[in-house]
């Protein structure tokens with residue numbers, strides 16, 4: 086039996102074109118010329134998929150979508166929207182649309198989206214029973230955060246992960262952008278296919294091109310054999326483009342084409358290759374500023390930010406600090422085989438007061454270091470990095486009557502003692518690897534060697 090697709094548009098011309106086109110792909114096509122008629126049709130009998138315009142004279146596509154979803158949430162709905170109203174696309178995704186397509190329609194993209202939606206619906210039906218058994222739903226257990234801003238972000242994440250939409254993740258360094266990208270992939274229908282990560286800032290423009298698109302044998306000096314690029318490797322899965330703002334104008338033009346057409350060409354190649362990838366991009370810059378300054382193409386920006394996830398900096402969600410600190414404490418206690426009970430109140434106070442310019446990563450590193458250095462049951466302010474401990478309020482060190490715990494704080498001990506601790510901690514963290522420890526400390530291996538000798542550690 087052929088599947089029924091309901092096409093909804095108030096433009097009779099579009100309706101006819103779509104009916105013929107979608108019908109030619111083997112589907113049974115029905116039409117409706119407004120949202121209310123579509124909602125009424127759904128209540129009369131089974132429909133397998135709906136293709137709907139957003140802007141319609143009587144009932145808007147969004148309202149119809151909400152009504153249909155309330156009646157039968159299992160019907161995948163693909164929304165068609167004008168380029169100028171991407172915000173309504175976001176609204177549609179939030180309301181449960183499966184995908185959105187920008188007008189004028191790219192018919193290949195439409196056919197692909199319909200096929201995927203049908204496959205997805207089938208998978209969903211198959212998985213429903215299993216999921217109910219396991220009590221499984223959206224998994225973001227490894228993302229810690231209960232502050233209102235993180236909760237809002239996680240809600241949005243749960244909503245957009247199963248959709249096909251391109252996502253732009255914006256946030257300061259160390260806020261968890263990569264963790265979020267992974268979570269989107271593993272909560273999407275693409276989870277069993279590869280997640281490929283490319284840091285666009287880490288390599289030069291020429292290398293980046295062959296890295297992303299691959300190259301043919303002999304494309305350039307040293308290309309002694311053909312190699313597939315990251316787009317090809319991510320086929321059927323997700324491509325995470327980290328630090329997207331750092332790409333050159335030429336690269337941006339190439340990316341735009343690849344994302345728009347889902348087509349690529351290897352460097353030195355003639356053949357056009359079709360790739361099925363979902364794109365997630367990340368940046369720690371303010372993209373609207375990059376666009377305004379002419380450093381980032383506006384059209385590429387709009388392609389990428391259909392859905393933007395803003396990850397708040399840690400200093401704006403201090404509620405999450407104790408949770409994260411405890412989470413890292415448990416992890417590093419196990420890793421370092423230490424029986425740690427928790428943080429002293431003074432230490433927690435310092436963690437809460439610190440500004441965390443390096444965000445969650447900085448907190449993670451601070452806790453790891455503290456776990457390595459600690460000797461008692463609790464992490465105290467003594468084990469926290471100098472910068473954090475220095476933020477402590479209280480009697481000035483010069484005052485003779487200063488409380489003893491303050492006087493013993495890292496800011497009040499000889500530099501050499503602190504340096505010794507830092508060096509030993511780095512060495513422990515690097516599992517005794519001296520080159521790695523030196524790298525982490527930002528000193529040469531020779532300096533590290535000399536220091537260790539001086540401390541009588543070797």
Ligand SMILES: Nc1ncnc2c1ncn2[C@@H]1O[C@H](COP(=O)(O)OP(=O)(O)OP(=O)(O)O)[C@@H](O)[C@H]1O
Pocket residue numbers: 227228229230256257258259260261262263264265369409445446449
């Ligand atoms: N909400 C969170 N819950 C648990 N761990 C987190 C959270 N956010 C970040 N982390 C951890 O902090 C570290 C930094 O996160 P991640 O690499 O994802 O940040 P990023 O935003 O990509 O940083 P950068 O811009 O520097 O690349 C990782 O080890 C990650 O696992």
Ligand SMILES: [Mg+2]
Pocket residue numbers: 262263327
């Ligand atoms: Mg990152």
